[in-house]
Amino acid sequence: MSIIELKEITKIFEGRSESVKALDKVTLNVDKGDIYGIIGYSGAGKSTLVRLFNGLEIASGGTLKVLGQEISELKTKELRAFRQKLGMIFQHFNLLWSKTVLENIELPLKMAGVSKIKRKQRAEELVSLVGLAGHEDHYPNQLSGGQKQRVGIARALANNPEILLSDESTSALDPQTTDEILDLLLDLNRKLELTIVLITHEMHVIRRIANKVAVMEKGRVIEQGEVVELFNYPKTETTRKFVQQDIDPRSEDTSEFVMKVLQKNPTARFAELIFNIPDQSRS
Ligand SMILES: Nc1ncnc2c1ncn2[C@@H]1O[C@H](COP(=O)(O)OP(=O)(O)OP(=O)(O)O)[C@@H](O)[C@H]1O
Numbered sequence: 385m386s387i388i389e390l391k392e393i394t395k396i397f398e399g400r401s402e403s404v405k406a407l408d409k410v411t412l413n414v415d416k417g418d419i420y421g422i423i424g425y426s427g428a429g430k431s432t433l434v435r436l437f438n439g440l441e442i443a444s445g446g447t448l449k450v451l452g453q454e455i456s457e458l459k460t461k462e463l464r465a466f467r468q469k470l471g472m473i474f475q476h477f478n479l480l481w482s483k484t485v486l487e488n489i490e491l492p493l494k495m496a497g498v499s500k501i502k503r504k505q506r507a508e509e510l511v512s513l514v515g516l517a518g519h520e521d522h523y524p525n526q527l528s529g530g531q532k533q534r535v536g537i538a539r540a541l542a543n544n545p546e547i548l549l550s551d552e553s554t555s556a557l558d559p560q561t562t563d564e565i566l567d568l569l570l571d572l573n574r575k576l577e578l579t580i581v582l583i584t585h586e587m588h589v590i591r592r593i594a595n596k597v598a599v600m601e602k603g604r605v606i607e608q609g610e611v612v613e614l615f616n617y618p619k620t621e622t623t624r625k626f627v628q629q630d631i632d633p634r635s636e637d638t639s640e641f642v643m644k645v646l647q648k649n650p651t652a653r654f655a656e657l658i659f660n661i662p663d664q665s666r667s
């Protein structure tokens with residue numbers, strides 16, 4: 385069942401002297417339970433696309449239904465209520481620095497008019513769901529990047545959304561922390577049947593947890609489908625470059641080997657072993 389349906393969506397930003405076509409006839413469907421990756425270089429239109437999903441931007445043309453609702457038909461007040469069905473996480477976490485972990489998570493509940501006791505109860509549940517038990521009273525600057533993003537995720541889930549939008553949520557994290565956060569998202573997808581739309585410029589992110597992917601370039605979706613299919617048969621040069629990016633760039637032989645392994649098993653992981661063999665001739 386599709387819970388996000390876009391047909392020929394166009395978005396034009398009108399400037400004083402010129403206008404920018406940020407989205408050009410984008411058609412795609414996200415099904416319930418998908419982890420749908422959207423990948424593209426800077427300026428491709430990825431953020432604009434997800435900002436349409438929760439009505440932060442309004443399309444210039446085309447139709448967009450989210451959870452069966454045509455977004456352009458919602459009035460301001462209805463839109464505010466509707467937005468609670470979508471959570472969002474960001475690259476720089478967007479936490480309030482003067483509030484504790486628990487207070488940050490309680491914020492969207494407060495805005496939704498949930499009572500103080502229920503807010504605290506729900507926030508405590510979320511703290512343990514995202515693996516932050518013991519940090520309830522800490523301030524964001526006392527947390528690591530990964531922990532800050534866990535707060536971001538807990539806050540996004542506070543109102544039990546059906547869809548989680550993630551805009552480069554791991555781009556500010558080191559590789560190991562990135563993987564930990566991706567594993568948490570996968571876990572939430574399974575446990576809560578949460579649909580996730582995942583924006584990234586890294587193929588690694590897609591390969592690790594997404595089941596579907598759309599490749600964007602200059603406001604257009606140039607390729608879309610199952611991640612496995614896309615890995616096996618990239619049709620465009622841009623997609624090929626993204627697939628290649630996820631593979632050891634240093635050696636052509638290695639790349640070829642890795643490519644073959646990935647075609648058979650797209651979720652394979654690779655480790656590099658370096659042997660230091662002492663130079664016998666010197667001793
Ligand atoms: N509010 C705005 N007003 C005018 N132009 C905008 C606005 N928002 C985005 N754009 C333009 O739309 C295009 C797409 O931008 P968008 O932020 O969606 O790209 P992106 O794929 O998210 O890039 P990045 O990877 O750098 O975040 C760009 O040319 C951008 O300059």
Ligand SMILES: [Mg+2]
Nearest residue numbers: 430431432551
């Ligand atoms: Mg962006």
